[in-house]
Amino acid sequence: xxxxxxxxxxxxxxxxxxxxxxxxxxxxxxxxxxxxxxxxxxxxxxxxxxxxxxxxxxxxxxxxxxxxxxxxxxxxxxxxxxxxxxxxxxxxxxxxxxxxxxxxxxxxxxxxxxxxxxxxxxxxxxxxxxxxxxxxxxxxxxxxxxxxxxxxxxxxxxxxxxxxxxxxxxxxxxxxxxxxxxxxxxxxxxxxxxxxxxxx
Numbered sequence: 529x530x531x532x533x534x535x536x537x538x539x540x541x542x543x544x545x546x547x548x549x550x551x552x553x554x555x556x557x558x559x560x561x562x563x564x565x566x567x568x569x570x571x572x573x574x575x576x577x578x579x580x581x582x583x584x585x586x587x588x589x590x591x592x593x594x595x596x597x598x599x600x601x602x603x604x605x606x607x608x609x610x611x612x613x614x615x616x617x618x619x620x621x622x623x624x625x626x627x628x629x630x631x632x633x634x635x636x637x638x639x640x641x642x643x644x645x646x647x648x649x650x651x652x653x654x655x656x657x658x659x660x661x662x663x664x665x666x667x668x669x670x671x672x673x674x675x676x677x678x679x680x681x682x683x684x685x686x687x688x689x690x691x692x693x694x695x696x697x698x699x700x701x702x703x704x705x706x707x708x709x710x711x712x713x714x715x716x717x718x719x720x721x722x723x724x725x726x727x728x
Contacts, residue, residue, distance in 0.1 A: 529558055529562070529569075529571065529578055529581045529583075530554040530557075530558050532578065532579075532580065532581065532650050532651075532652055533553075533554060533557040533558050533650060534550050534553055534554050534557070535652075536650060537553060537557060538710060540685075540688075545711075545712075546710065546711045547615075548615050549606070549607055549610055549615075551606060551610070552603045552604075552606050552607045552610075555599065555602060555603040555606065556599065556600070556603050558583065559599045559602070559603075560585070560591055560594055560595055560599050561583035561584070561585070563599075564590075564591075564594050564598070564599075565584070565585055565586070565591075568583075568584035568585055568586055568668065568671065569581065569582070569583055569584065570582040570584065570664050570667050570668060572651070572655070572660045572663070572664060574655065579651065579652045579654075579655045579660070580649070580650060580651035580652060580655055580660045580661065580664065581649070581650055581664070582647055582648070582649045582661075582664035582665065582667070582668050583647065583648045583649075583650075584645065584646075584647045584668045584671070584672070585645060585646050585647070586644070586645045586671075586672060586675050586677055587644055587645065588638075588640055588644055588645065588646050588681075589640060589644070591646070625709075627709035627716055627718075637703070637704050637706075637723070638681045638703065638723060638725070641678075642678060642679050642725070642727070643678070643679035643680060643681040643703075643725040643726075643727075644677060644678060644679065645672050645677045645679065645680040645681070646680065646681050646682060647665075647668055647680060647682050648682065648683075649661050649664055649665065649682075649691070656690065657690070661691070661694055662694060662698070665694070665695075665698055668680075669698075669726075669728060672728050673728045677728055678727065678728065679725055679726060679727045679728060680700075680725065680726050680728060681703065681723055681724065681725045681726075682695065682700070682723070682724050682725075683706075683721045683722065683723050683724075684721065684722055684724065685719060685720070685721055685722075686705065686719070686720040686721065686722055687719075692722065692724075695724050696724075698726070699726050700724035700725060700726045701724060701725060701726070702722055702723075702724055703723045703724060703725045704722075704723050705720050705721065705722045705723070706720070706721050706723070707719070707720055707721075708720075708721060
């Protein structure tokens with residue numbers, strides 16, 4: 529799961545395109561789901577190896593607290609220990625963060641009272657288009673329904689048409705979009721992310 533997350537972390541590219549420390553990135557992307565809520569993590573396997581996953585969370589407010597108190601401090605400590613905080617890539621990420629803030633990309637607009645759960649799906653490229661994502665979504669939707677969750681939200685890049693099509697076919701509706709700045713070959717590129725929601 530950590531490998532798949534890092535291989536596609538930056539608009540489908542490996543995380544090293546913007547950040548040198550893969551371990552820190554993997555911790556930030558996966559540790560909440562593997563360590564704090566493993567019961568909402570679904571994986572797809574082929575020939576004994578993980579080829580895709582759905583990282584689910586039934587309560588986004590708890591996720592936010594655990595990220596702030598546990599996951600992020602641990603990842604930052606790891607980055608300091610390995611010297612990653614002094615990387616030139618960190619300066620580029622800081623510039624991207626400022627540009628994202630200026631574009632309003634960090635504003636939380638999801639009504640968590642209506643859509644308290646969230647999910648992230650990632651499938652290895654060779655296994656896309658084979659209903660793997662749909663099956664993972666069906667499992668998590670059934671789990672959320674059984675848990676009495678009122679709704680689920682997710683975010684997807686605007687240019688990821690196959691994923692958007694899947695979500696829309698499964699009843700997710702567009703809630704809003706946000707702009708993020710991402711370092712891209714020495715310059716900042718603005719990427720639009722769409723947030724979808726589904727009542728369950």
